[in-house]
């Protein structure tokens with residue numbers, strides 16, 4: 553039996569970089585988690601321990617910090633392209649760079665009467681994401697933007713009934729339930745020509761939220777599709793949305809032992825197990841995804 557080396561990559565994962573921009577007393581923050589993965593002529597590294605083709609992961613981490621100083625950070629997609637192109641362009645042994653970034657949002661704390669603008673509070677749990685692949689400037693490239701940990705809830709306008717009932721089914725059909733989820737959504741741009749990633753992110757997020765709120769839901773599956781559909785309908789720069797949405801079940805509590813009714817007011821918010829609904833929505837003309845999701 554012969555043994556061969558399969559696909560491989562390597563890089564520095566989860567470099568946490570924070571940049572403070574100072575405009576007099578007015579400061580602003582970028583807070584990122586950057587993961588780099590490189591691939592290329594690296595087989596001998598794995599097969600025989602020859603490190604000649606290796607750009608150390610430590611140098612990759614240093615590059616993230618140096619680029620944050622030299623170029624600033626800006627939109628995470630732009631920063632990811634800057635890094636990915638640098639690695640693919642500058643090292644003859646590296647033919648493919650994958651840069652994944654998470655951005656943690658901070659909001660300014662403004663004290664009435666104070667000119668100081670250097671205090672911040674973490675803005676909830678939501679995380680903005682970007683995933684860029686580059687084989688070098690002018691060569692094949694893909695970009696996927698997204699968000700995760702976006703927790704949303706509809707307190708009505710959600711039903712669930714009409715499903716299969718087998719010998720193990722105990723779930724009662726419902727015409728009015730709480731629908732809650734924690735959205736992970738990633739959207740593939742058609743190409744690398746998106747001019748304004750800040751606007752694209754803001755508007756795509758708005759589409760997802762408006763569709764979640766505006767869809768009278770017969771299932772979380774139907775809501776997921778409506779969210780992806782609205783984003784693709786309104787954002788021509790996108791061609792594919794992939795979502796994962798756990799059903800954060802809210803169960804009616806039986807208060808009858810205490811002589812109380814419960815007209816859909818008091819719920820047990822269970823954290824597990826949870827239904828996990830995952831789906832992809834594409835435009836009919838979506839170009840081949842190539843390595844975009846790898």
Ligand SMILES: O=c1[nH]c(=O)c2[nH]c(=O)[nH]c2[nH]1
Pocket residue numbers: 712723770771772773799827
């Ligand atoms: O929106 C839902 N989809 C399901 O597939 C499902 N299954 C279940 O038990 N509850 C729900 N809710």
